[in-house]
Amino acid sequence: MKALFLILAAFALTSCASPAPATRTSSSPDDIQVTFRNTSLDVVLAKLGKKCSQIGAAVTEKSPDYILCARRLSDTDAALVNIPAETVIATKPENKMKFTASKSGNDVNVVAQQWAQTKSKSGEISRVDMTHARQKANMLKILMSMGAI
Numbered sequence: 001m002k003a004l005f006l007i008l009a010a011f012a013l014t015s016c017a018s019p020a021p022a023t024r025t026s027s028s029p030d031d032i033q034v035t036f037r038n039t040s041l042d043v044v045l046a047k048l049g050k051k052c053s054q055i056g057a058a059v060t061e062k063s064p065d066y067i068l069c070a071r072r073l074s075d076t077d078a079a080l081v082n083i084p085a086e087t088v089i090a091t092k093p094e095n096k097m098k099f100t101a102s103k104s105g106n107d108v109n110v111v112a113q114q115w116a117q118t119k120s121k122s123g124e125i126s127r128v129d130m131t132h133a134r135q136k137a138n139m140l141k142i143l144m145s146m147g148a149i
Helices: 002-015 041-054 075-080 133-145
Strands: 032-036 058-062 066-072 094-104 107-119 125-129
Antiparallel strands (some): 066 094
8 A cells, every 4th residue: 555655656746747848738826927909819829929039039839829939048047047956957948938828808818938948968858937036027028018918
């Protein structure tokens, strides 16, 4: 019985590890949530893709309800990200930004998530959510500049 408990506990801890960026759909208190009034999903996602390009981020994934962008993490933001000291990084940290859009009447609600992602020498991908107040304020400023409220 004790062995079964340990196996279940290990499975539970493993399943709590950072989910794949494209599959994370639930919002947390650290996510930025905004609304675009009187518009469509297609228009908002097109605006987000254009804004990603303007800030030096490439669109790496796109679906009918989300867009994922990535760029090299700036040195300033990298200083604010708490990457565990034991992590032996093989790649420079990337700033990943996921914008999930949902229709609400005539409006479109967007949940923005951002994180730093690195790859270790063993090939393991690490994710650290970017939740510093300055990073959240910058994301909100970007969205507001696009007409979000």
